[in-house]
Structure formats: C-alpha cells, structure tokens
Amino acid sequence: MTTISIERSTNTKKKPPQDQLGFGIHYTDHMFVMDYSTEKGWHEPRIIPYQPIVLDPAAKVFHYGQTIFEGLKAYKTADGRIQLFRPRDNFRRMNRSNDRMSVPEIDIDLAIDALEQLVAVDHDWIPDLEGTSLYIRPFVIATEPLLGVSPSEHYKFMIIMSPVGAYYPEGINPVKIHVESNYVRAVVGGVGEAKTAGNYAAALKSQQEAKEHGYTQVLWLDGKQHKYIEEVGSMNVFFKIGGTVYTPALNGSILAGITRNSVIQLLKHWGVPVEERVLSIDELYEAGRNGTLEEAFGTGTAAVISPIGEMNWNGEKLIIGEGKTGQLSKSVYDTLTGIQTGAVEDPFGWTQQVEVK
Structure with a gap:
C-alpha cells in the first residue's frame, strides 16, 4: 500500500x-x-x-x-x-x-x-x-x-x-421544477454520463431563468427531440404512475447516480414494481391529467431524496400529489438516510466504517 x-x-x-x-x-x-x-x-x-x-x-x-x-x-x-x-x-x-x-x-x-x-x-x-x-x-x-x-x-x-x-431550502418538502424546452444540456455520445464540470456550466442559464420564475430546478429533456425525460440538474428522477415506479433508462447522456441505483435496489427489495425505460414528457403529463401520476421525486447525493410537488412545461402546470410529500418518497428518504446514519439496518452492505486512531 x-x-x-x-x-x-x-x-x-x-x-x-x-x-x-x-x-x-x-x-x-x-x-x-x-x-x-x-x-x-x-x-x-x-x-x-x-x-x-x-x-x-x-x-x-x-x-x-x-x-x-x-x-x-x-x-x-x-x-x-x-x-x-x-x-x-x-x-x-x-x-x-x-x-x-x-x-x-x-x-x-x-x-x-x-x-x-x-x-x-x-x-x-x-x-x-x-x-x-x-x-x-x-x-x-x-x-x-x-x-x-x-x-x-x-x-x-x-x-x-x-x-x-439540506441542499435545497425546502429540505424534504416538495420542490417546484421547470421543464426545459429550449436549451440542451447533453446528447447521446457526448459527455452527459460523465461527471464533468461542463455539464453543469451548460445548465446554469436555464437554472437561472427557472429560479427567476419561482422554480427550484430544471428537468432536462433529450437533446435531439426535446421529448423524452432525462434528469434534473442535480438529480435523477423517479415517477410513480399507477403503482409502478419509473425512471429514465441510462442512455449515455444521463449520469448513473449512486443514489439512483440505491433507490432502485431498495424498491426491488420492498417488492415495489420499478422500471427503467424511456419516458416522454407527454406520457407523464397525461398521467397527471388522468390521475395515475401519484408521486415524483429526485435522487442525488446532495439532497438524497427531494419530492417534486409541481412541474411547469410550456406554461402548463402539473401539481403532483396535491403538492405534498408522498408516502413512498418519505419512506425511501427515511430508509436511505437511516442506513447512512446507522439508524436503520443496512442489508445491502452499502456503508463503510472509518476508524479514528
């Protein structure tokens, strides 16, 4: 050594x-x-x-x-x-x-x-x-x-x-997200899946404009068709629709989040149906209109779990779960933070002890 x-x-x-x-x-x-x-x-x-x-x-x-x-x-x-x-x-x-x-x-x-x-x-x-x-x-x-x-x-x-x-001032309370339809953060074949500074610099303009309109973060759509959901500026995203949890599949322009992976493993451990697949913004909004969109949350090291209570896409607002933190979001947050702080048993072997001599 x-x-x-x-x-x-x-x-x-x-x-x-x-x-x-x-x-x-x-x-x-x-x-x-x-x-x-x-x-x-x-x-x-x-x-x-x-x-x-x-x-x-x-x-x-x-x-x-x-x-x-x-x-x-x-x-x-x-x-x-x-x-x-x-x-x-x-x-x-x-x-x-x-x-x-x-x-x-x-x-x-x-x-x-x-x-x-x-x-x-x-x-x-x-x-x-x-x-x-x-x-x-x-x-x-x-x-x-x-x-x-x-x-x-x-x-x-x-x-x-x-x-x-807390990373966000809202803490575990739901955040408001602006869906970006003009700017592009990353494309397949680019550096979107790398955690490199340029990805974040490319997002600052959109994030600044979103904050000016009262939104905490930006949800990025794919860089080619501006149709498929990718990730929030500092988080991967999950949506519970009709009892199943969906998250965009890793496609080369989405960061492979450690917390994202942890949530997928945790949901499967609980027996909650979870799917990684292509998900369009139209499909998400339709689920919101017909009442099958139950919860939405972001995942990342900084915030751990951040419930999403409202989204705005081309001026159309979508209120999710009455703008309140959903039961599944809260359970995931409590369990992950519990494992991280040693308050909850870690069945996955995720934690590593540091010895102070």
Whole structure:
C-alpha cells in the first residue's frame, strides 16, 4: 500500500453552528492532494492543511475544461461511529468519467485509503444534527501549462470536505421544477454520463431563468427531440404512475447516480414494481391529467431524496400529489438516510466504517 503523508494544520478553523451550515460554504482543516505526470504516474499522495492551489494561467483546465468530480458523504451514527456511503462506487464512476475525459485512471484502493485517512483526520468536523453530514468532493484537474488542444500530461487529484445541511431550502418538502424546452444540456455520445464540470456550466442559464420564475430546478429533456425525460440538474428522477415506479433508462447522456441505483435496489427489495425505460414528457403529463401520476421525486447525493410537488412545461402546470410529500418518497428518504446514519439496518452492505486512531 502506498504511504500517504500527513501534515497537520496548526491553525484550525472555527466550526459553524450545525443549524447554520448551508451547503458547500464551510470547509474542513485539511485536504488530500496527489499529482500526476506522464513520467511518474500518480505520485506524492498527501494530506495537508486546507489552502489555495497555485496554477499556471495556461493550465489546461482553464482553457479546455478537462476536469471531473465526484460527491459523497460521511455520517456520524448515534453511538459515535463514522460511516461512508458506497465510496467505492463513487470512485468507480470517477474512473468512468476519467476515461471519457482522457484523464488517467486512479487506483481505487489508494483513493479509498486517502479518503478514510482524511475523514479520520477531520472527524470532528462531521456534524450530528438531524439532516446534516460531511459532504466530500473528490476532483481532478488538468494542470499542464500548454495551450495545444490535447489531453494534459499533468493532473492534480484532490479531495476537499464540507459540513453541510439540506441542499435545497425546502429540505424534504416538495420542490417546484421547470421543464426545459429550449436549451440542451447533453446528447447521446457526448459527455452527459460523465461527471464533468461542463455539464453543469451548460445548465446554469436555464437554472437561472427557472429560479427567476419561482422554480427550484430544471428537468432536462433529450437533446435531439426535446421529448423524452432525462434528469434534473442535480438529480435523477423517479415517477410513480399507477403503482409502478419509473425512471429514465441510462442512455449515455444521463449520469448513473449512486443514489439512483440505491433507490432502485431498495424498491426491488420492498417488492415495489420499478422500471427503467424511456419516458416522454407527454406520457407523464397525461398521467397527471388522468390521475395515475401519484408521486415524483429526485435522487442525488446532495439532497438524497427531494419530492417534486409541481412541474411547469410550456406554461402548463402539473401539481403532483396535491403538492405534498408522498408516502413512498418519505419512506425511501427515511430508509436511505437511516442506513447512512446507522439508524436503520443496512442489508445491502452499502456503508463503510472509518476508524479514528
């Protein structure tokens, strides 16, 4: 096993009140860094005090967007244990994104070791108030100072962490979603299934316009026909129609969410019919009009489960479940967060303990 050096901070930060965390505002005392060059491969893994990074203005990340990231969480249980939720799956997906963006593969065992050590070093930053957690952001940036359009020969792999509360101000209360009919986020064959920064930058204009009209997020339709449901800006989506739960099938332009996969497994475990298939916006609205659309919710690491109470497509509003949180949405949320925090038994082997020495 590669040795990870640790330089402890001598200037610890003041921790914010747990009921005022927000999301991604505060950062822990330390971070993980590892460098890559074509000559050495990935090398010099280290945990150091949280600090700015210095990059050449010509670094390729600034000019060609060669960067990917992940998101996962650490939780503190009622008896003081620390748990990660499906970290290996996050690093597997990270390598799939790396491959699509021509970034060298990262050793997953080393990444897990680095993550566990970093969480252990900053374990006292993990909040324990209900609905809080330690958000973990691994990412890779291209650092070679060269303006030629080609894959970088130098990279940094980093992990930073942030104590967080609810991602959406609504919390577990239903959000309002605008259905985007003009802009395109991703297409099959593009980079929609990679967790790369450009996907999110492409969504900002639509998201900004939606918020101006009172909507929390944007639901994207397919980039070719503007007909088939894909995903919300920060979530995969599920719809309960006539007793069956549907979610768009992964088609190459939709991110393969870890929480999405967890929900599918959980529903099957409960015996709830669930199908991954193509789902058109017309079909969804027709289900809303004839009363068979019972619930809708989004899934993602940041929000876990976010019920959807209203949608707006070309000016036609669709109220779902009287705008209230549905029973299934609440059950999924309670069970997933219960597994993550150790309050509910984990029959799937999703959680991983972090030992603090």
